[in-house]
Amino acid sequence: MTEALQNIFWILVFPGFVFTIVLGLVACWIVRKVSALVQWRVGPPLFQPFYDVMKLMGKETLIPQDGQRAVFIAAPIVGLAGVLLLSTMLWRTTITQNDFVGDIIVAIYLMILPSLALILGSSASASPHASIGTSREMKLVMGYELPLVLAFIIVIIKTGGQLSLAEITKFTPALSISGMLAFLVSLLCIQAKLGFVPFDIAESETEIASGLIMEYSGPLLAVWKMMQAMMLVALPLFLVMVFLGGFGTTAGWPLVWGIGKYVLVLVLIILIKNTNPRVRIDQAMKFFWVYCGIALAIAIILASIGSYYDINWL
Amino acid sequence: MSWKIWSLKKSVWVFHVNTGACNNCDIEIVNLLTPRYDVERFGIKLVGSPRHADALLVTGVVTAQAAPRLRELYRQTSKPCVVFAMGACACQTGIFNGAYHVVGPVDKIIREVDPNAIIAYVPGCPPKPEAMISGVVKALSIL
Numbered sequence: 001m002t003e004a005l006q007n008i009f010w011i012l013v014f015p016g017f018v019f020t021i022v023l024g025l026v027a028c029w030i031v032r033k034v035s036a037l038v039q040w041r042v043g044p045p046l047f048q049p050f051y052d053v054m055k056l057m058g059k060e061t062l063i064p065q066d067g068q069r070a071v072f073i074a075a076p077i078v079g080l081a082g083v084l085l086l087s088t089m090l091w092r093t094t095i096t097q098n099d100f101v102g103d104i105i106v107a108i109y110l111m112i113l114p115s116l117a118l119i120l121g122s123s124a125s126a127s128p129h130a131s132i133g134t135s136r137e138m139k140l141v142m143g144y145e146l147p148l149v150l151a152f153i154i155v156i157i158k159t160g161g162q163l164s165l166a167e168i169t170k171f172t173p174a175l176s177i178s179g180m181l182a183f184l185v186s187l188l189c190i191q192a193k194l195g196f197v198p199f200d201i202a203e204s205e206t207e208i209a210s211g212l213i214m215e216y217s218g219p220l221l222a223v224w225k226m227m228q229a230m231m232l233v234a235l236p237l238f239l240v241m242v243f244l245g246g247f248g249t250t251a252g253w254p255l256v257w258g259i260g261k262y263v264l265v266l267v268l269i270i271l272i273k274n275t276n277p278r279v280r281i282d283q284a285m286k287f288f289w290v291y292c293g294i295a296l297a298i299a300i301i302l303a304s305i306g307s308y309y310d311i312n313w314l
Numbered sequence: 315m316s317w318k319i320w321s322l323k324k325s326v327w328v329f330h331v332n333t334g335a336c337n338n339c340d341i342e343i344v345n346l347l348t349p350r351y352d353v354e355r356f357g358i359k360l361v362g363s364p365r366h367a368d369a370l371l372v373t374g375v376v377t378a379q380a381a382p383r384l385r386e387l388y389r390q391t392s393k394p395c396v397v398f399a400m401g402a403c404a405c406q407t408g409i410f411n412g413a414y415h416v417v418g419p420v421d422k423i424i425r426e427v428d429p430n431a432i433i434a435y436v437p438g439c440p441p442k443p444e445a446m447i448s449g450v451v452k453a454l455s456i457l
Binding site: 043048051 | 316317318321322324325327349352355357361362363365366368390392
């Protein structure tokens with residue numbers, strides 16, 4: 001009984017829903033504030049994302065007449081549940097260090113869930129703009145999943161075949177040539193997963209009017225916004241755990257080091273977002289499959305040679 | 315004041331509608347987002363879809379072709395929402411008054427859909443960005 005209560009507490013309050021959402025909204029504010037500073041503006045106040053979500057909660061929900069009502073309502077909740085599970089899993093592994101073998105594979109699957117939910121929800125909304133956004137998102141998912149999985153394969157090779165996150169966080173694969181390549185490529189894949197600027201093709205506001213989430217309004221839009229905020233916590237945290245050694249390995253000040261690594265990844269993402277124009281969908285596919293694919297193929301060869309001859313820096 | 319209105323005042327998302335303007339008011343509206351005025355300080359943001367919007371910024375005389383679109387846009391905006399008539403044309407049809415293609419100022423078309431709509435007027439040709447910010451502040455203080 002107490003264990004069940006503790007699990008509910010884990011999911012709903014401390015490392016799960018409440019904690020991640022507060023952290024995610026603060027991360028949203030960091031994104032908007034740093035973007036504003038890059039553009040020489042003042043930027044929004046700290047509580048702006050909280051006000052946004054609160055306002056959307058109080059607004060009217062419009063459901064398209066021709067839309068598939070049940071799927072349209074269920075999709076944001078499915079996406080939120082996926083990210084919630086992912087972030088709870090990652091925080092729990094960070095804090096208690098106990099996990100199960102193969103949870104990196106579960107995390108890879110859970111990371112696809114928000115994109116699938118977006119595709120489902122937007123295709124249920126019966127809007128031509130949203131359907132363009134859906135087709136672009138599908139192509140983008142196919143584009144970035146290949147390099148992302150290849151990058152994690154490099155991590156598994158570098159750590160000597162470890163498949164559990166707590167074991168992987170004891171290594172720092174980014175301190176080698178192949179690991180650095182994999183880290184950079186997966187940073188770009190995370191950019192595409194978050195829907196940030198060079199790869200915000202699916203919800204490009206200026207051409208297809210925020211495509212995927214175009215027909216959403218009120219509380220359902222608030223759920224999408226919360227999902228994106230939580231992804232802003234979970235995905236950089238996952239990169240930190242997999243490539244940069246997580247929160248726990250550095251002796252002395254693990255928490256400060258961990259937060260520093262997370263902020264480093266977040267600021268890198270924001271700077272890429274602010275210094276690049278949007279690419280076309282065919283350019284994005286070519287970039288992920290050809291250039292990132294070749295880079296990662298080279299990295300896999302280097303990592304295999306390195307692990308065969310025990311050369312750590314390769 | 316209920317929490318809905320309180321949070322609405324803190325974050326106003328704006329959808330920009332051009333119903334036959336000469337682009338002068340539109341330039342001034344985009345000017346609000348530049349570093350000089352930076353309305354994101356107050357949580358005001360341009361959005362791409364009327365479903366996300368809390369305020370419609372309407373510029374231009376409403377032409378015969380634009381009127382049905384404006385009615386449809388107002389119906390698709392999730393309530394509560396505010397309509398801003400930006401510029402002399404949107405307020406009173408300006409120098410195009412009585413022309414063959416003009417079916418009326420913005421408020422007439424909006425009132426056909428919803429007689430109780432909240433409409434704010436910002437006159438000027440084009441209105442200064444300061445005037446627009448002041449209009450938004452006054453309209454929100456009435457809410």
